[in-house]
Amino acid sequence: MDRTTDVLIIGAGPAGATAASLLQQAGFRVVIVEKQRFPRFVIGESLLPRCMDLLEEAELLDSVREQGFIIKDGAVFKRGEATCTFKFTQQFTNGWSYTYQVPRDQFDKTLADAVEARGIPILWEHGVTRVEFDDSGHSLTHLEGPNGESLEVSARFILDGSGYGRVLPRLLNLDEASSLPLREAMFTHVSGDKRPVGEGEGRIWVCLMGDEENAWMWIIPFSNGKTSIGIVAKPDYLARFPEDPDARLQAILQESAATRERLSDVQFTFPVRTIRGYSISAKRLHGPGFALMGNATEFLDPVFSSGVTLAMESANxxxxxxxxxxxGEQPDWEKEYAEHLMMGVNTFRTFVNAWYDDRLPTIFFSPMKEEIFQDQICSVLAGYVWDENNPFVGQSERSVNTIVNACKVLAD
Ligand SMILES: Cc1cc2nc3c(=O)[nH]c(=O)nc-3n(C[C@H](O)[C@H](O)[C@H](O)COP(=O)(O)OP(=O)(O)OC[C@H]3O[C@@H](n4cnc5c(N)ncnc54)[C@H](O)[C@@H]3O)c2cc1C
Structure with a gap:
């Protein structure tokens, strides 16, 4: 393999594969370095319709379609017996009306196989250990292979799509604490999910689990008959349940009418996994010779399934x-890249904050159902968070507050 390339991409996840494909289409030499061997498990299984535009542009959509993933045409929010459904056919933005629910081992391997088949080399099971930049931004990246062997790759530019590995933020001291409080996620895949049949089968369910600080569970059905389930909450909430992770998640399923009924007969297909403290930010998203993408930038919270969409949008x-x-041009990375990405991130930030402080549930479960604002909210939930004509994008905080106040007036 040539050890000199135009672009070195760290990580073969959705961000890495998307960027690699676009750069190769433009005629540049790309090398991907990936620490693991695919298929590998990663959480983050519910896509948003915006992903479809991005997959299409990267010429990856056909490969994804061939996998026969279940179609997700909306999102269902549940609180007790109450239900609020958003259908992606009823949107403000003129975007895709569906996407997929994807086991990520299969989805990420599909993307990586597609780019590899086009001749983009992927150095599997090679981890980045060190990076040196010269004054012009050219880099020499030191890698370690599966048997401890060393390798060096020289590149004109590095795109870091290393996800939770956060390679460059760690090496360049760019990590910044998130403004969101510490939350924890516990999850597994199950069989025996009594999912709806016919319309709505592939929709994600987001179920509020109690009155306190809006702990919630996801239910994400797959086409292989299994279903992903997970709880997201502050550690205090989780500590009220049995200590053993499997027993804890089983007990939590009893906390809401929705999960109690739908998941009453499920069997876990692997022991419950736990991750905490995943919300993190970065001091800057680019510098001479590098840019961060996907989860190596800022990760907020899983509640609106925005992670893969933001990963692929940032890569694009x-x-x-x-x-x-x-x-040979001189792009303004701050304006063209960072500001664009942050517009989407900040829209989701408003929604995440408004979820946990109960403003969004107040809207979702209000009898007030004005079509126009429902459609505008639906487009945010579909990942169209760069449509500045949508008031929930440009002025997200103000728009959420206006609707919350109207819902409260109606309730009084
Ligand atoms: C509880 C939870 C639930 C979530 N649910 C959803 C959801 O439903 N929908 C959604 O869209 N998102 C969800 N997410 C977010 C989602 O997991 C991520 O946003 C998404 O995987 C980011 O993609 P990426 O390409 O940036 O990174 P990743 O998919 O993490 O890929 C990064 C790759 O880099 C490799 N790597 C790491 N370190 C190195 C190294 N040193 N050298 C070389 N390679 C390296 C890794 O092996 C990995 O394959 C969820 C997150 C959490 C915490």
Whole structure:
């Protein structure tokens, strides 16, 4: 393999595969370095319709379609006996009306196989250990292979799509604490889910689990008959239940009418896994010779399934900005890349905060159902968080507060 490349991409997840494909389409040499061997488990299984545009542009949609993933055409929110359904056919933004629920081992392998089949080398089971930049931003990246062997790759630019590995944020001291409080997620896959039949079968369910600080559970059905379930809550909430993780999740299922009924006969297909403290930010998203993408930038919270969409959008933008630079132009990375990405992140930030402080549930479960604002909210939930014509994008905080106040007036 040539150890000199135009672009070194760290991580073969959705961010890495998307950027690699776009850069290769533009005629640049790309090498991907991936610490693990695929298929590998990663959490984050519910896509948003915006992903479809991004997969299509990266010429990856056909490969994804061939997998026969279950179609997700909406999102269902549950609180006790109350239900609020958003159908992606009823949106403000003119976007895709569906997407997929994807076991990530299969989805990520599909993307990686597709880019590898186009001749993009992937150095599997190679982890980045050290990176040196010279004054012009050219880099020498030191890698360690599966048997401890060393390898070096010289690149004009590095795109870091290392996800939770956060390679460059760690090496360049760019990590920044999140403004969100510590939460924990416990999850597994199950068989025996009594999912709806016919319309709505593939929708994600987001179930509120109690009155306190809006702990919630996801239910994400797959086409292989299994279903992903998980609880997200502050550690205090979880500590009220048995200590053993499997027993804890089983006990939590009893806390809401929705999960109690639908998941009453489920069997866990692997022991419950726990992760905590996943919300994190970065001091900056780019610098001479590098840019961060996907979860290596900022990760907020799983509640609106925004992670893969933001990973692929950031990869799309970073690749386009980089193509201009490699073609001799001088793009403004802050404006063209960071500000664009943060518009979407900040829209989701408003929604995440409004979920946990109960403003969004107040809207979702209000009898007030004005079509126009429902459609605008639906487009945010579909991942169209760069449509500045949508008041829930440009002025998300104000728009949420206006509707909450109207719902409260109606309730009084
Ligand atoms: C509880 C929970 C639930 C979630 N649910 C959803 C959801 O329903 N929908 C959604 O869209 N998102 C969800 N997410 C977010 C989602 O997991 C991520 O946003 C998404 O996986 C980010 O993709 P990525 O390409 O940036 O990174 P990843 O998919 O994490 O890929 C990064 C790759 O980099 C590799 N790597 C790491 N370190 C190194 C190294 N040193 N050298 C080389 N390679 C390296 C890793 O092996 C990995 O394969 C959830 C997150 C959490 C915490």
């Amino acid at each position: 933008r970073a690749a386009k900005t980089l193509i201009r630079q490699l073609n």
